[in-house]
Amino acid sequence: MDFLEDNGEDEVTESSARADGIRIILADSQAIYRVGIRKIFALEDDIRVVAQADTLENLLAAVQRYPTDVVLLEGGILTGSADAIPEILRLAPDAKLILQATPADESNTVELYRRGVRGIISRSISPDLLVKCVRKIVAGETWIDNQSVNWVIEAYRAQAAALVSPRSQPRLSPKELQIITCITQGKRNKEIAYQLGTTEQVIKNHLRKIYDKLGVSDRLELALYCLHHKIIHADSDEVIMS
Amino acid sequence: MRFPLALAVVVSTDEGDFIANTQNVSASGVLFEMEHLIQTGTHVRFSLRMPGSVLGMSHDVLVQCNGRVVRCTLIQKKFHTAATIDDYQFVEQ
Numbered sequence: 549m550d551f552l553e554d555n556g557e558d559e560v561t562e563s564s565a566r567a568d569g570i571r572i573i574l575a576d577s578q579a580i581y582r583v584g585i586r587k588i589f590a591l592e593d594d595i596r597v598v599a600q601a602d603t604l605e606n607l608l609a610a611v612q613r614y615p616t617d618v619v620l621l622e623g624g625i626l627t628g629s630a631d632a633i634p635e636i637l638r639l640a641p642d643a644k645l646i647l648q649a650t651p652a653d654e655s656n657t658v659e660l661y662r663r664g665v666r667g668i669i670s671r672s673i674s675p676d677l678l679v680k681c682v683r684k685i686v687a688g689e690t691w692i693d694n695q696s697v698n699w700v701i702e703a704y705r706a707q708a709a710a711l712v713s714p715r716s717q718p719r720l721s722p723k724e725l726q727i728i729t730c731i732t733q734g735k736r737n738k739e740i741a742y743q744l745g746t747t748e749q750v751i752k753n754h755l756r757k758i759y760d761k762l763g764v765s766d767r768l769e770l771a772l773y774c775l776h777h778k779i780i781h782a783d784s785d786e787v788i789m790s
Numbered sequence: 791m792r793f794p795l796a797l798a799v800v801v802s803t804d805e806g807d808f809i810a811n812t813q814n815v816s817a818s819g820v821l822f823e824m825e826h827l828i829q830t831g832t833h834v835r836f837s838l839r840m841p842g843s844v845l846g847m848s849h850d851v852l853v854q855c856n857g858r859v860v861r862c863t864l865i866q867k868k869f870h871t872a873a874t875i876d877d878y879q880f881v882e883q
Contacts (some may be wrong), residue, residue: 729845732840732845733880734851734879734880763791768878769791771840771851771853775793
């Protein structure tokens with residue numbers, strides 16, 4: 549077996565691939581965590597780290613290049629990238645995501661599971677528990693604590709109620725409706741920012757709020773939501789073009 | 791999130807084009823009802839037409855989708871065909 553070399557500046561490093569066992573890609577901005585976690589998995593015969601990445605960009609490259617069963621990623625890598633999780637899953641639909649993060653609030657936790665994360669674990673998780681978590685998730689289970697289970701169930705109930713009751717649809721601001729209309733026209737964030745006279749980052753922030761309000765996770769789902777709920781009115785176009 | 795949208799589509803495969811209606815659509819997959827059997831694993835292309843009137847525009851928007859069939863079941867003389875949506879692109883009309 550080849551061992552990974554951790555040079556502290558690695559973009560994407562790899563070990564030789566084998567057909568058996570659980571394949572893992574580690575994505576963590578801190579080399580010390582990658583080294584430590586790799587050593588934990590090195591003790592397990594059935595778990596192999598096939599690649600490492602220290603940024604989201606490198607992770608996206610890694611999942612395309614190396615087939616993997618699990619992506620173990622640091623929550624900080626996702627900061628500022630609302631579409632990161634759907635994008636990872638689009639590129640690697642069979643991969644299961646485990647997020648290492650500090651204890652999150654309710655909306656953040658629910659959103660992570662909604663977007664496709666299979667497990668959220670603490671940065672201070674014990675080695676034994678980490679290995680157990682990986683095996684459980686590869687077996688098709690979800691790793692979720694009791695508090696998060698309650699949050700997810702409550703969110704599911706709220707979403708189900710919203711779907712059957714148009715009156716309880718989330719309230720969207722005029723700016724959010726403008727952005728939604730642009731999205732459904734297929735415009736990119738940069739184009740929307742230019743059209744609305746703001747920055748791409750502001751658009752991303754609005755988009756994240758829209759996704760959170762509507763419970764959608766990407767542009768197609770947003771468009772389908774609009775189609776189903778008819779939340780955009782004909783005069784929205786006039787507002788945008790002004 | 792799965793939406794119960796009934797949209798008329800043409801499903802294109804290497805073996806031909808087939809008329810279908812969507813039963814429900816999500817961001818990652820779609821369920822068609824159609825007359826023809828499409829084998830599991832077949833790559834499919836189809837476009838979802840989103841009426842401009844609903845999206846606040848003067849023209850319709852097409853979402854061109856690529857995916858593959860994961861299930862095809864005969865129910866009451868119609869094939870219920872489930873397909874993934876692996877990638878998509880918005881196209882203005």
